[in-house]
Amino acid sequence: MRLSEIIFNDKYRDETELIFFHGTCTKHLISFTKNGVRIPNTNKIKDFGQGFYLTSRYWQAREYANKMAKGSRTSPLIISCVIQLGSLRNTNRKLIIDDFNEEWLETIIRGRFTPINPLKNHFDWVYGRCGDNNTPVFEEHYRKNDTNSDLKTLLPHIIPNKRFPHYEYDQLWLGTNKAIKCIQSVEFISKEGLNYDPIPIL
Structure with a gap:
């Protein structure tokens, strides 16, 4: 069930723990065990800008981990984070755009092309939703041709095909330290027989 279906549903209490x-x-393994979860300082363009994505x-997450591991010639790594529903629900500065x-x-x-604000x-x-499968195509189209086009014209260039898994992808962007502090616990999901140092909660 998507977060957008839970957060406004009174059936789910604030104490509900979401994973x-x-x-x-594993290229970033030491950083996590030493520094915990934090907002990365990177120039990589992402949907909502710099932040910690879940x-x-x-x-x-497994697909993304495999992609990162292949690009860095390391091993995939998945981290699970527990967040109490109430900490998200009671945040005033939040945005849900799940369509x-x-x-x-x-x-x-705004997240990808307006770093000034x-x-x-x-x-x-x-x-919100992800446009991962079509995002590079959209970026090229946006930068070269349609920076002044209306949103309705641009929208078809980024929506994933319903036949592919990307259509159901979701992302929770934690963009401030206040949001990072909503995380109650963090742990590695590792292959059997591999043990990693715990990730500190800062």
């Missing part, structure tokens, strides 16, 4: 996953690789889907609509696209454009200036966390 999210972060896909990475997903409610284990297989999505492929113009608001979702506008948020991605990043989303963290307005929100602690954002939850």
Whole structure:
């Protein structure tokens, strides 16, 4: 079940513990065991800008971890994070955009192309859909041709095909230290027989 279906449903109490996953690789293992979860300082362009990204889907995190491991010639690594529903629900500066609509696209454009006024200036966390499968194509189209096009024209260039898993992908972006502190516990999901040092909660 998606976070957007839970957070406004009174059936789920604030004490409900939600598990999210972060896909990475062993290249960053020491950083996690030494520094814990933090907002990375990177120039890599992502949907909502710099932040710590999570997903409610284990297989999505696994796919991303495999991709990172292949690119760095290391091993995939998946981290699970427990967040209490109330800590997300009671945050004032939050945004949920769980539909492929113009608001979702506008948020991605702000996150990817407007570093002068990043989303963290307005929100602690954002939850929404992913456009991962089509994002590089969209970026090229946006930069070269349609920077002045209306959102309705741009939208088809980034929505994933319904036939592919990317259509169901989700992402929870933690963009401030306040949002990072919502994480109650963190641990590595490792292969059987491999043990890693614990990740500190800062």
